[in-house]
Amino acid sequence: MYQTFKFLPLVAAVALVACGGDKSSDACGKLDAGQVCVKIGHGAPRTGGIAHLGKDNENGAQLAVNEINAKGGIKVGDKVVKLALVGEDDAADPKQGPVVAQKLLDAGVVGVVGHLTSGVTIPASAVYAKAGVVEISPSSTNPDYTLKGEKTPKGSVSTYRMVATxxxxxxxxxxxxxxxxxxxxxxxxxxxxxxxxxxxxxxxxxxxxxxxxxxxxxxxxxxxxxxxxxxxxxxxxxxxxxxxxxxxxxxxxxxxxxxxxxxxxxxxxxxxxxxxxxxxxxxxxxxxxxxxxGMPLSKMAKGAQYNANYEKTFVGQKVQIYSPFAYDAVYALAEAMKIAGSTEREAIAAAMPKVNFSGLTGQVAFDEKGDIKGGAISIFQVINKNLEVIDIIK
Missing domain, CATH: 3.40.50.2300 (Response regulator)
Structure with missing residues (x-):
């Protein structure tokens, strides 16, 4: 389980520079003795017609990264780990999925939050799997993503998702x-x-x-x-x-x-x-x-607090859909590091089935395919130019 956490304001912009395993890095902020900087990747559209959804997911992941760092990082084995988010634009283009995946791998990420759309997430998944890297999508709902059964070279499941299919x-x-x-x-x-x-x-x-x-x-x-x-x-x-x-x-x-x-x-x-x-x-x-x-933000126990922090941090932007799930995906990777006692890619993948914690979006644990357990579907209607919840199906 994670300790109870408080939402903290963003302290740095999204980092786009390599810093994994560094003893010091601007991307992770000031590092004290015994601290290391580890990179997590994020892939989503930053350009095109649905760039706002990609940015929303990236914002959620960044909030989690900065919250972890502001609390001094996480204890992983004999190290204290601080995180940096490495973002790439996939333009919601399936052809860019493998390209962006390779860019993130070349940057040295140990896990990936993404991608936004199933059409990109699925072709990217084989690239991550071959490199032993876990990919957690906050929003890809096509069942084939996890049904493909992608595994790392050492046989661990590499595809996970935070929402129902x-x-x-x-x-x-x-x-x-x-x-x-x-x-x-x-x-x-x-x-x-x-x-x-x-x-x-x-x-x-x-x-x-x-x-x-x-x-x-x-x-x-x-x-x-x-x-x-x-x-x-x-x-x-x-x-x-x-x-x-x-x-x-x-x-x-x-x-x-x-x-x-x-x-x-x-x-x-x-x-x-x-x-x-x-x-x-x-x-x-x-x-x-x-x-x-997934559950609507309005029904999450700390949803109002998350929303207020999001709007304070990303001035002029509103939570769209899946940023809370991207937020929890970062915490899932952090939890896997703690369980593994390691920031090695394969060690994280091997630890993922043991992840089980109370997150912003609810209880976070995965089945044998990598799908979230207990996923919900929320149904809304546009009423007076607001999305109003009319049913929740579990």
């Missing part, structure tokens, strides 16, 4: 529409591993429940003009349109639904379940239903 999230949203009396549903996804995987789970649940899926259309992650697809769907007049994709594109989608005079309700999952979606969608976003893979 789409095998839970997709059916939860499908059942929500069923319970609301939906008879017909259209589905549209962005053709990514995340979006299509989620949409397929929703479609199966709906069909198993006797709902008629009148269409399953595909766009791309960068599509902004949906009018041709929406005109086709409007003619079918389904009760719901389910969107498998992200918030920037969802905002364009729902605004065009309103422009076309559609009465069909929009439902989605965690991609658009953000404050950014509400800002972009404006009045058109009212009533949209979405989900998040």
């Amino acid at each position: 789409d095998a839970m999230q997709g059916p939860a949203m499908g059942r929500f529409m069923l319970n609301k009396g939906a008879k017909t549903v259209a589905i549209l996804d962005d053709s990514t591993q995340y979006g299509k995987g989620l949409a397929d789970q929703v479609e199966k649940t709906l069909k198993d429940g006797g709902v008629q899926v009148v269409a399953h259309e595909a766009s791309t992650a960068t599509t902004t003009d949906f009018k041709a697809i929406l005109t086709k769907i409007k003619g079918m007049n389904p009760d719901y349109l389910f969107w498998g994709g992200m918030d920037d594109t969802a905002a364009s989608l729902v605004k065009q639904m309103k422009e076309l005079g559609m009465t069909t309700k929009l439902a989605s999952a965690d991609g658009p379940c953000t404050k950014k979606f509400i800002d972009l969608a404006g009045d058109a976003g009212e009533g949209v239903v979405c989900s998040q893979a």
Whole structure:
């Protein structure tokens, strides 16, 4: 278990320089005798349409790193370890996953928090595994990430995630529409591993429940003009349109639904379940239903304290979705170091199955595949331009 912790303000900017194992490093701040600086990697988009989500995760990881350092570091064997976060931009591009992974490995990281999207996390995972490095995603929900069974050269599981998978999230949203009396549903996804995987789970649940899926259309992650697809769907007049994709594109989608005079309700999952979606969608976003893979910040025991510290530290920024899970992912790596009594990559990987502590997001422990135990799905509705919790499924 971790000791009870207090949230402390950020004391340094995100470090982008190598410092693992150094006796002194600007990235970790001033090091006393017996202290060493160890690097943790973070991969997520810093550019592109969902850069705000990547930055949100990075902010959460940075808060944890700075909190640990401000308390003097962690005792690992006979060393006192302070941490530095090494961040890289993957642009939410699957092709950049392995490239960014190699950059982080070359920088000497001993563990990685990331990536944001399943489409990047999955191809990056093989690179980390080969190097004996644990990858903990705060937000990748495609079940294939852990089902692939990536292992280090010494046989330890290398893929972990902090949230429930789409095998839970997709059916939860499908059942929500069923319970609301939906008879017909259209589905549209962005053709990514995340979006299509989620949409397929929703479609199966709906069909198993006797709902008629009148269409399953595909766009791309960068599509902004949906009018041709929406005109086709409007003619079918389904009760719901389910969107498998992200918030920037969802905002364009729902605004065009309103422009076309559609009465069909929009439902989605965690991609658009953000404050950014509400800002972009404006009045058109009212009533949209979405989900998040995990407990909402408002229901976390120390969620209000975390939120206040986040907004004080990152002035002008709001918690989007998964930064609390990135925060706890750093603590999971720190706990594994303590259990292992080592900062060696393979030692950390071998210790991960023993990690079990009370974190910000709840109890943090993993099953044999690397999935979080006891994951929850929270369902929200946009009401008066706020995300309001309407159900929590465990």
